[in-house]
Amino acid sequence: MHELGIVFNIVNSVEDVAKQNNVARVNSVTLQIGEVSTVVPDYLIDCWNWAVKKSDVLRGAQMIVENIPAVTICNDCGKTYPTVRYGKICPFCKSENTVLQSGNEISIKEIEVVDSAENE
Template identity: 35%
Template sequence: MHEVGIVDGVLRTASETARASGATKIVSVTLRIGDMREVVRESLDFAWEALREDDPLTAEAELIVEEVHPRSACVSCGNEFDHDRFHLRCPVCGSGQTLTLSGRELDIVSMEIETP
């Protein structure tokens, strides 16, 4: 369950950043996660609920997730197309030579904090 490691890293980064900004509380953290990362949302939410309680700064923080669906470009014909995690062939020419343009993200987009 790599979701625990993801949440641990996110909470650690958010806490360090918030403390450096003089925050008294983290209200929310927004993540952008691509489908190709194969993050199980239920496991992510479970890990968030469990690990956020370890620090009073994050104890009530809300997790917001922006999902990013895969998009690729065909090296052979240049076509850009949306797809799922498993079907990466170009729908125009059938080539398997593609470059992933989006769908692999795992980013902290923003966080909302309270300051004195």
């Protein structure tokens, strides 16, 4: 259940960005979530829908999740492969000397906003 803590972090970050940019309302927040980031998008959205009711600038904002596939690179043969299917061991050369290249992301990509009237 660390999704709730993550949602609080997102709400705080987006509120900061909204303030800096003189935003009246946030329509949606687009996140990038890695396949092996340990975040369950369904839980995240449930927590989100609850949390945004408590924020003036975010009330009713939609969460959009872009999934990032997990890819591992082998340090021995230099090839990349899908992490979830093969895990820690390189399917090409059987080496265990492998590192996750992508798939661990939990980041805010962009937000869609409506500007305050005084901006115009």
